[in-house]
Amino acid sequence: MLKSFEHIGMTVSDMERAVDFYCGLLGLRLHLRKRMADGAEIAFLDAGGGMLEIFAPAGGAARAVDVPEGTSGLRHLTFLFENVEETFARLKEAGVEVKERPRPAVNAEVLHKVAFLRDPDGIQIELAEKISPQPHV
Incomplete structure (x- = not known):
């Protein structure tokens, strides 16, 4: 199990x-x-x-290469944050390479907002945020 x-x-x-x-x-x-x-x-x-x-x-080691479309492999690592906008701004200010600015997630059933950056070796990192659950009244 x-x-x-x-x-x-x-x-x-x-x-x-x-x-x-x-x-x-x-x-x-x-x-x-x-x-x-x-x-x-x-x-x-x-x-x-x-x-x-x-x-x-x-x-x-050599810099990472993105997995081409149609090729099996890992595409990115995703980390969940409370606020993608704030995290993205902090990382951009620190000089982290930007791939894609914060935007609404395509998979809105799972995530609210995402952004993509690269780690120092070029590996794609996804910043993700979920919608806060609404309090029950």
Whole structure:
């Protein structure tokens, strides 16, 4: 029986820069970080509903390439925020690369508003916001 979502793993070019981005700017919490015998680094970042595992090879890594349409693969990582507009403005001010400004979500049954940015390695990050539930009277 499935218990929960555990983690997704990805490769980054620079561990320090990735931790600064995901923890410092997005608000994930560093759960574990260690250096391997070959000089590579690994870290687990707690996103509240699962972990993000980031792996930095000792020799670095090339910039991410978007998955072309019609090709299987992961398209983006989505993080839920209370306010997409405020989060987007803060990240843009911090110099984060913008892909798409905040807009109403196409999947309005699930999300209210979304925006897309890129992490330091070019990986697409979706900022998402849900509609606040209306109080019952």
